[in-house]
Amino acid sequence: MDCAFCKIAAGELPSTIEYQDDEVMAFRDIHPSAPVHVLVIPKKHIDNILELEEFSIFEKVKRVVKKLNLINYKIVINGGDLQEVKHLHIHLMSERG
Numbered sequence: 001m002d003c004a005f006c007k008i009a010a011g012e013l014p015s016t017i018e019y020q021d022d023e024v025m026a027f028r029d030i031h032p033s034a035p036v037h038v039l040v041i042p043k044k045h046i047d048n049i050l051e052l053e054e055f056s057i058f059e060k061v062k063r064v065v066k067k068l069n070l071i072n073y074k075i076v077i078n079g080g081d082l083q084e085v086k087h088l089h090i091h092l093m094s095e096r097g
Contacts, residue, residue, distance in 0.1 A: 003045055003085065003086070003087050004085050004087075005039075005041045005045075005085050005087040005089060006045050006087065008025065008027060008041075009025050009041065009043040015027035015028070016028040018038050018064060018067065018068060019040075019060075019063060019064045019067055020043075021060070022043070023042060023043060023044075023060065024040055024041060024042055024043060024057060024060040025040075025041055025043055026038050026039065026040045026041075026060075026064045026092070027039055027041075029091070032093075033091075033093060034074075034093035034094060034095060035094070035095055035096060036068065036070065036073075036092075036093060036094040036095070036096065037091065037092070037093045038064060038068070038091075038092045038093075039089045039090065039091060039092075040057065040060060040061050040064055040089065040090040040092060041087060041088065041089045041090075042057060042088055045087055046087065046088040047086055047087065047088065048079045048080060048083070048086075048088055049077060049079055049088060050079070051088070052088070057088075057090065061075065061090055061092060064092060065092065068094070070092075070094045070096075071094075071096075072094060072095065072096075073092060073093060073094040074091075074092075074093045074094070075090060075091065075092055075093075076090070076091040076093070077089075077090050077091070078091075
């Protein structure tokens, strides 16, 4: 599979990691839309949110918000053809972190 996010999760492509555990990784977006722009991805390839099962990615997003001390933030999830990379990812954006 030629998925950039799978390669980042496997350590094959460089990234600025903000958080990771066995299930997810959070890293800085290389084309940020805000001063703080982090992508939270499942390490396992999941095309979109419709494929999620018992996995609660939002608990992981909450950990990233707390770690970065974000007060005001926006969360965006794209699906289908709106995703530039066809791997479920959550944009976490804030003016300050």
